[in-house]
Amino acid sequence: xxxxxxxxxxxxxxxxxxxxxxxxxxxxxxxxxxxxxxxxxxxxxxxxxxxxxxxxxxxxxxxxxxxxxxxxxxxxxxxxxxxxxxxxxxxxxxxxxxxxxxxxxxxxxxxxxxxxxxxxxxxxxxxxxxxxxxxxxxxxxxxxxxxxxxxxxxxxxxxxxxxxxxxxxxxxxxxxxxxxxxxxxxxxxxxxxxxxxxxxxxxxxxxxxxxxxxxxxxxxxxxxxxxxxxxxxxxxxxx
Amino acid sequence: xxxxxxxxxxxxxxxxxxxxxxxxxxxxxxxxxxxxxxxxxxxxxxxxxxxxxxxxxxxxxxxxxxxxxxxxxxxxxxxxxxxxxxxxxxxxxxxxxxxxxxxxxxxxxxxxxxxxxxxxxxxxxxxxxxxxxxxxxxxxxxxxxxxxxxxxxxxxxxxxxxxxxxxxxxxxxxxxxxxxxxxxxxxxxxxxxxxxxxxxxxxxxxxxxxxxxxxxxxxxxxxxxxxxxxxxxxxxxxx
DNA sequence: CGGTTAGTTGAGCTGGATCAAGCGTAGTGG
DNA sequence: CCACTACGCTTGATCCAGCTCAACTAACCG
Numbered sequence: 001x002x003x004x005x006x007x008x009x010x011x012x013x014x015x016x017x018x019x020x021x022x023x024x025x026x027x028x029x030x031x032x033x034x035x036x037x038x039x040x041x042x043x044x045x046x047x048x049x050x051x052x053x054x055x056x057x058x059x060x061x062x063x064x065x066x067x068x069x070x071x072x073x074x075x076x077x078x079x080x081x082x083x084x085x086x087x088x089x090x091x092x093x094x095x096x097x098x099x100x101x102x103x104x105x106x107x108x109x110x111x112x113x114x115x116x117x118x119x120x121x122x123x124x125x126x127x128x129x130x131x132x133x134x135x136x137x138x139x140x141x142x143x144x145x146x147x148x149x150x151x152x153x154x155x156x157x158x159x160x161x162x163x164x165x166x167x168x169x170x171x172x173x174x175x176x177x178x179x180x181x182x183x184x185x186x187x188x189x190x191x192x193x194x195x196x197x198x199x200x201x202x203x204x205x206x207x208x209x210x211x212x213x214x215x216x217x218x219x220x221x222x223x224x225x226x227x228x229x230x231x232x233x234x235x236x237x238x239x
Numbered sequence: 240x241x242x243x244x245x246x247x248x249x250x251x252x253x254x255x256x257x258x259x260x261x262x263x264x265x266x267x268x269x270x271x272x273x274x275x276x277x278x279x280x281x282x283x284x285x286x287x288x289x290x291x292x293x294x295x296x297x298x299x300x301x302x303x304x305x306x307x308x309x310x311x312x313x314x315x316x317x318x319x320x321x322x323x324x325x326x327x328x329x330x331x332x333x334x335x336x337x338x339x340x341x342x343x344x345x346x347x348x349x350x351x352x353x354x355x356x357x358x359x360x361x362x363x364x365x366x367x368x369x370x371x372x373x374x375x376x377x378x379x380x381x382x383x384x385x386x387x388x389x390x391x392x393x394x395x396x397x398x399x400x401x402x403x404x405x406x407x408x409x410x411x412x413x414x415x416x417x418x419x420x421x422x423x424x425x426x427x428x429x430x431x432x433x434x435x436x437x438x439x440x441x442x443x444x445x446x447x448x449x450x451x452x453x454x455x456x457x458x459x460x461x462x463x464x465x466x467x468x469x470x471x472x473x474x475x476x477x478x
Numbered sequence: 479c480g481g482t483t484a485g486t487t488g489a490g491c492t493g494g495a496t497c498a499a500g501c502g503t504a505g506t507g508g
Numbered sequence: 509c510c511a512c513t514a515c516g517c518t519t520g521a522t523c524c525a526g527c528t529c530a531a532c533t534a535a536c537c538g
């Protein structure tokens with residue numbers, strides 16, 4: 001099930017057979033996580049990182065009156081907190097949105113990798129930089145796109161990312177988020193998310209029902225979102 | 240003038256004398272940049288990175304109707320686009336806000352460093368992860384803080400970051416941004432920024448006049464911003 | 479079949495946007 | 509030295525996208 005992770009890496013650079021072996025050797029154990037569990041809290045000291053093998057997770061931050069902002073979504077194949085290897089503690093929480101299977105990667109293995117595998121280290125460095133690019137794209141959404149644009153952009157982004165790991169079937173994919181979750185991604189209220197989803201549905205652009213997104217008109221969706229996949233860095237290049 | 244950069248690194252980990260030599264050897268040439276110049280455009284292929292020695296720069300993204308979002312501010316000592324080493328081209332533009340002096344760092348030197356200096360590589364990886372943490376904090380601002388909170392948070396963040404490199408004098412520091420620039424950082428309009436600055440001034444919390452920020456009441460400012468410096472990772476730890 | 483959670487809709491409100499005008503000051507050129 | 513210009517700051521009036529509050533409905537589940 002680490003296959004999805006390898007698909008992600010290979011979309012960005014060549015991974016040799018030996019490197020693949022090194023990647024496979026990272027995971028010390030796998031674990032099941034129930035839905036709606038916060039597995040990592042901000043500030044907590046960490047000595048392992050989490051590779052998401054199956055399910056959906058998110059990073060989020062809270063303000064003291066309970067307002068929550070989800071800063072990134074994670075799908076199977078994502079290294080959810082690879083950055084904790086250098087940061088040692090996180091500035092955000094990590095929560096399972098659905099039941100998940102994770103691979104636990106001890107930091108000492110990453111450290112050994114960083115001493116012995118400079119190329120693979122650059123690839124992993126790259127993946128954290130791609131995470132940051134997604135954060136920037138979300139900053140643009142939150143700061144400058146209107147409500148419909150934010151939702152449309154999220155649907156575009158997730159379509160491309162899921163297709164990459166084989167989790168989209170044509171113009172349809174699973175997105176097991178509630179409207180509350182979508183609101184926390186987009187900086188809106190659940191009520192307004194609901195209305196904007198209705199608009200998009202009535203315009204026959206996208207439809208989201210019981211955790212399934214169905215894109216009726218990709219071009220219109222891209223136009224509404226002003227979506228460009230550049231920030232996902234999907235052209236493999238030697239690093 | 241690379242001293243400020245070393246101050247930043249040493250706030251996060253121990254940098255040995257040899258490593259310091261390696262850092263100093265990164266800069267191939269220095270260059271002066273006039274104010275209001277976009278030095279790097281999204282998509283452009285890069286083979287050098289930019290170390291900001293003096294002045295102010297920002298990363299920004301545009302939507303097609305001209306709405307602009309600044310995604311991060313940079314001060315002297317920051318490695319403005321270290322991430323271009325692994326990304327090869329950026330998803331955002333980089334602009335000088337003031338006249339700047341920069342150090343040009345060829346990617347081949349970073350590549351050699353990544354082959355020969357695993358510890359320093361981890362430190363630089365860390366600094367790009369701290370950049371990402373700042374992006375997350377801005378996502379929280381843009382998504383969930385109100386206009387006053389966003390401005391207050393920006394003033395807190397810049398105070399801490401400037402103090403670190405010796406650019407704050409007590410509760411006063413230079414912030415050479417126009418109200419238009421502040422609006423592009425905070426996802427607001429210049430008019431609304433102006434009004435919220437007036438509020439903060441009349442409440443005797445902060446004052447910003449002709450590019451100088453003067454904090455009258457740090458505790459109130461922190462409370463309005465719900466500011467915590469955790470996302471800046473200022474406790475040095477071995478990586 | 480009753481309880482719980484998520485989605486839907488309506489009515490009214492408000493934070494921040496928009497539009498427009500005026501002001502202060504630094505530079506520029508005559 | 510003053511007129512002129514340009515740019516950034518300030519303020520007022522009005523508008524609207526998205527929020528709040530509240531009630532209702534649909535789906536799921538033990």
